[in-house]
Amino acid sequence: MYACETKKLENVLAFHAAPTLMGMKCGSLPTLSPQEYDIDELSQLFAEGYFGSRIGARFVSRCSHRTLIYVYDRRLLDKTLSDNSVRELLAEYGYDVSWDSEQCLDRLCERLTNSDFPHEIGVFLGYPLEDVKGFITNCGQRCKLCGMWKVYSDVERAKELFECYRQCRTKLCQELAQGRSLQVCVA
Secondary structure, three states: OOOOHHHHHHHHHHHHHHHHHHHOOOOEEEOHHHHHHHHHHHHHHHOOOOOOEEEEEEEEEOOOOOOEEEEHHHHHHHHHHHOOHHHHHHHOOOOOOOOOHHHHHHHHHHHHHHOOOOOOOHHOOOOHHHHHHHHHHHHOOOOOEEEHHHHHHHHOHHHHHHHHHHHHHHHHHHHHHOOOHHHHHOO
16 A cells, blocks of 8 residues: 555544544444545555554445445453443344354444344444443434434533544544654554
8 A cells, every 4th residue: 555545544544433543432433435445455454453453443344335344442342342231232132142352243244234234333332331222222313412422321421422532533633644653643
């Protein structure tokens, strides 16, 4: 991948996945255009550990006009998926309670190929469990606040997180604008 292509890709990832890349959120779901980015080369970057062993990526779905990528912090995802309440919710959607994080991601990717969108994905994106449950129960309606996700429980805490994630994005994008590589910023 050429340096200018890498820089462009780093800017997109920083904008759409900053809280995950900076270790504040377990996952993000950026979408990339295969017309703009060489998705196979991007896949190779992640496979080669471009961001170190902490950050992983799954290429969830590909079609002619977009590629959906799940970028995740392995440590935070393991912690999230070790919660018994999270496991109980996921069990309702065919996730075995004995599965490790990679097996859970396999199931999520399988469910993303179905016609019904798997709303439990909010757990994998680091949304509060009560908000994920609220979204599912209310079919996405009657939320208390709509921001980076729909909030059904602690509005004040959600506002704090929204601001924290926004600041994280701003900081990471500023560092890239000053010439630092995303690889260095994330390490």
